[in-house]
Amino acid sequence: MATLADPDRSELTALWAGALGGDRAPLERRLAGASRLPGPRANLELAARFADLVGATADDGRGAAVELLGGWLAGPPSDPGLPEGGEEFLAACAALAAGSVAAGSAADAADRLLTAAAVDDRWRVREMAATGMQRVLRADWSAGLRAVRAWLRSGEPLEVRAAVAAVAEPPLLKEAGHAEEAVEVVEAAVDLLLATPSGRRADDDVRVLRKALGYAVSVVAVAHPDAGLPLLERLATSTDSDARWIARQNLTKARLAPFADRLAGAREAAAQPR
Known part of the structure; x- marks a missing residue:
């Protein structure tokens, strides 16, 4: 399957809103199709833009956001027909976006997602967990350092x-x-x-x-x-x-x-x- 062009901000925003409303498959297909995987370099720019969007989710939608991201990390996406590498890209996006959520609200659930991503079998997901924690450190060094030290203590x-x-x-x-x-x-x-x-x-x-x-x-x-x-x-x-x-x-x-x-x-x- 050929790599699709990146979604623009308005399309990504609409897809995210739909996913929060329960229709995850269109967002999953769109992100997976533009992932650039299984090539040597994933679409990190798209992952970062998605994480920014997730971080801006209103407070009343953050619970649903964390649940959706956790689903991508824990198991297969709702669409079983994603292109090769798509499932891994969604999990990597979830790891980075969890950092944005944790940076915005210091949510314990988002911190747990980062920890789960940090020990994932897939190196891209682990890398995004560390990068997600950098978003927490950038927003609040003290809060991020507490989470980092918890990783050390483990x-x-x-x-x-x-x-x-x-x-x-x-x-x-x-x-x-x-x-x-x-x-x-x-x-x-x-x-x-x-x-x-x-x-x-x-x-x-x-x-x-x-x-x-x-x-x-x-x-x-x-x-x-x-x-x-x-x-x-x-x-x-x-x-x-x-x-x-x-x-x-x-x-x-x-x-x-x-x-x-x-x-x-x-x-x-x-x-x-x-």
């Missing part, structure tokens, strides 16, 4: 990964206090990974967490060098092979160029076989 590698991905976003870290708290989140995630028994380190969910830490440490280190660079140096000099892998991955990032002299020792240490 100890579940995919939830921890979502916490890391949510805070490792440079535009969110312009305030020094936010940046320092982001370092704390990433360092806590590092500690959880390194405390994982060696027999579990090769599990898929743990590897997904390790991969996220392979870029996130440098993001938060640049935002708050006083707290972040020591973390990077600690990883580089660790006897743990995963810690040094995380250090090596981060030390290749161009964003660390201003700290090249300070990190010379860390680069040398991370490269040493142990």
Whole structure:
């Protein structure tokens, strides 16, 4: 099935209103048809516009909105004839839109949807859960950070990964206090990974967490060098092979160029076989 052109705002608004009224199938077909899946890149622009629209839902419609989004995350859509990739795209849209709902009203139900999306088997859905949490952090850093810390406390590698991905976003870290708290989140995630028994380190969910830490440490280190660079140096000099892998991955990032002299020792240490 050929990819359809994106719906304009008026069409998307009408389709969303119809879905809230109980007729979900036309919206599902329209979003799925413009998803660009199963290609290499989903239609993230459409997902973002849809999330904006959902976030603007009136208070008396938010319960129905959360229920609809939860349906897309939990099971098949109402239309069984969607094109390939359509069901996954709807779930990803639901994850991002849940962030918009949570940002607008701090709804517990929307937070639960984000958590469910964070541990979804589909990587696109997990990615949108983290991006959805960034919408919460952007609207209310304190509220978002409470949710991020709940993900950390779970100890579940995919939830921890979502916490890391949510805070490792440079535009969110312009305030020094936010940046320092982001370092704390990433360092806590590092500690959880390194405390994982060696027999579990090769599990898929743990590897997904390790991969996220392979870029996130440098993001938060640049935002708050006083707290972040020591973390990077600690990883580089660790006897743990995963810690040094995380250090090596981060030390290749161009964003660390201003700290090249300070990190010379860390680069040398991370490269040493142990």
